[in-house]
Amino acid sequence: MARDVGGARPGSPLSRVLESSPLGRSFSRPSGLPRLSWPQGVQGGTPQAREPRSCPASGAALRARRPREPVSAQLPSREGFQGTCPRLRSRRLPRARAPCTPGDFCWCSSVNMVQRYQSPVRVYKYPFELVMAAYEKRFPTCPQIPVFLGSEVLRESRSPDGAVHVVERSCRLRVDAPRLLRKIAGVEHVVFVQTNVLNWKERTLLIEAHNETFANRVVVNEHCSYTVHPENEDWTCFEQSASLDIRSFFGFENALEKIAMKQYTANVKRGKEVIEHYLNELISQGTSHIPRWTPAPVREEDARNQAGPRDPGSLEAHRPGSALGPSLEAVSMDGDKLDADYIERCLGHLTPMQESCLIQLRHWLQETHKGKIPKDEHILRFLRARDFHLDKAREMLCQSLSWRKQHQVDLLLQTWQPPALLEEFYAGGWHYQDIDGRPLYILRLGQMDTKGLMKAVGEEVLLRHVLSVNEEGQKRCEGSTRQLGRPISSWTCLLDLEGLNMRHLWRPGVKALLRMIEVVEDNYPETLGRLLIVRAPRVFPVLWTLISPFINENTRRKFLIYSGSNYQGPGGLVDYLDREVIPDFLGGESVCNVPEGGLVPKSLYMTEEEQEHADQLWQWSETYHSASVLRGAPHEVAMEILEGESVITWDFDILRGDVVFSLYHAKKVPRPGAREPGTRASGQLIDKGWVLGRDYSRVEAPLVCREGESIQGSHVTRWPGVYLLQWQMHSPPGSVACSLPGVDDVLTALHSPGPKCKLLYYYEVLASEDFRGSMSSLESCTSGFSQLSAATSSSSSGQSHSSSLVSR
Secondary structure (H helix, E strand, C coil), X not given: CCCCEXXXXXXXXXXXXXXXXXXXXXXXXXXXXXXXXXXXXXXXXXXXXXXXXXXCCCCCECCCECCCCCCCCCCCCECCECCCCHHHHHCCCCCCCCCCCCCCCCCCCCCCEEEEEECCEEEECCCHHHHHHHHHCCCCCCCXXXXXXXXXXXXXXXXXXXXXXXXXXXEEEECCCCHHHHHHHXXXXXXXXXXXXXXXXXXXXXXXXXXXXXXCCEEEEEEEEEEEXXXXXXXXXXXXXXXXXXXXXXXXXXXXXXXXXXXXXXXXXXXXXXXXXXXXXXXXXXXCCCCCCCCCCCCHHHHHHHHCCCCCCCHHHHCCCCCCHHHHHHHCCCCCCCEHHHHHHHHCCCCHHHHHXXXXXXXXXXXXXXXXXXXXXXXXXXXXXXXCCHHHHHHHHHHHHHHXXXXXXXXXXXXXXXXXXXXXXCCEEEEEECCCCCEEEEECHHHECHHHHHHHHXXXXXXXXXXXXXXXXXXXXXXXXXXXXXXXXXXXXEEECCCXXXXXXXXXXXHXXXXXXHHHHHHCCXXXXXXXXXXXXXXXXXXXXXXXXXCCHHHHCCEEEEECCCCCCCXXXXXXXXXXXXXXXXCCCECCCCCCCECCCHHHCCCHHHHHHHHHHHHHCCCCEEEEEECCECEEEXXXXXXXXXXXXXXXXXXXXXXXXXXXXXXXXXXXXXXCCCCCEEECCCXXXXXXXXXXXXXXXXXXXXXXXXXXXXXXXCCCEEXXXXXXXXXXXXXXXXXXXXXXXXXXXXXXXXXXXXXXXXXXXXXXXXXXXXXXXXHHHHCXXXXXXXXXXXXXXXXXXXXXXXXX
């Protein structure tokens, strides 16, 4: 049932106003009136009355109202506000707060909007002491930062030896917001409290700041650090992180979020310039070196005072390793952090928020996929493809990494050798660079017999070849970056359509083309820098109509289409390619070695049986299988072992959620029926009526596998029969194990947007004499890209004759 808001019909303008307006969220219903609600999907008709229900958060029963006709524009009165308000209908207001109970609208919920920022490591090529002198010149006022109105010291303390200096300041910042918002908030400036802990001995400055103004509505926390560069003690590193948590702000949460993040990132960009300004000022004044701190001799009286009791509210509360210990750990230098100069040099110019998204996604990969992670250029492509929306980019990247591992794409350039027929008739190849230094790929689609190629080699071979072209393109981009000394992250494609006709619109061929476009769009985003389409014939609009809906809008903006001879002269290819690079078949000076294509002889076509057999081989060559695990519905794989001394090997990755892996032995075949030896049955196979210890037994101790882990192992069988690999959802320690899903499990499964746990797995049964020399069960370890685990630990069990490798 759809929830009702003030008696207004769901989807109506009034309903949207009431759901979003703080006024509509807080008014109380008149007593004695039953609630109104509309069934889902019903746009009109008579409302249905419902019994009043209670809000579990407040414990109070929601009052009901009498059935009546939906109100068109009358808002409930509150605090002197009566009647209709046209402004409320047109103004964008935040969404209604989430209900406490599905189907009930709760009046006690609150808006909670959180934004996070993480900076790269910024390096000042000056000693720490000189940078600290420049930093102190920012106080009490800083004309270079107009929003900084001034500061005053609230508390200051030093350690007896002078090594640690703690300063607590109150800082006033001007509110750079529209006048209406400042008037509603009733403030012209906000107050922040900043605590600095300067440790001259360790050469670190730790900064923590939080807001005092509107602290009950908005929470801002900032952590910064100045530390010595780990590889050069005469350089100083700066790192910054912040969080903005908007709980409620008079209905202007969205506006406040945008204003705050815009102002904050502008100040971040300005911060480094200010420090460099004061550094140059110090040097111009003759201060280019400040000696390092050395401990002063401690007098006997000071030593006694130091050994005596201390005021817990003084320096002890702020010493490094106590209150600010976590901050120091959070911003400590390590080899996995990104340098701002490296980003500018190798990845290109990024805004502060774009840098933050890259660092956060990279950090998440390091936390969840211990060991090797994708290259920064690859991560950045997925962020750009999703407009730097962190969650969407993370989901897209994880799906792509799973796809790469499942199809062994990381080994494609080492293992792929195109058939001789493809090398002769596939009219495509690499050809120098464009005017911007991007690698250039030429494809003469009009001269290529797509139907003949599909009938001669099959769709899967063509797809593999297209993937190898994209892999080679990424490799060439890295080479161009090293060669030119600036970031090159995409390549250019020159598509010649002369000769394109209705033969190229063969239905299976177009279907295969759409599939290739989909695969490339999902797994190689932002790798195409520009597509130059030349000599487009009259039939091209038909093909474009078919394929354009499957191409991302950002990619379509990179298309330049020339019909006839429009590509010649100014505004044509010369704007994007040097004249000596334009191929000869387009009137240029460069001899192009790309194959000319042509019709594939029908004598080379595969028969239907051969085509079927080839497709099956490609399906069987997929090393890994994917599976989803729901609560109360484990995934199980059955294998029938005829010999007592066989070896079962497995290799699987946990993509989402936590699972428990077990190995069972059964004397009888599970529910799906008898299987041929070596084949598998999968799904939920163990019958609910089976009893552990009587119908089947556990031969491998349960292993809890966390999200992001890679597990490899083996088991030497003792008896013939059916062996079952099982993955089931891991329950928290406090939950009660149950073989049947409960009510909560069913509700969780219904309300979840997708499967709770996902995994990729591979297994193999080997004869015991063949196992020692077999590496098939560890194929994932040969992957240099998607095998995201470097260090592994092994565990063995003598009782079950098994061994496992777990990468965490």
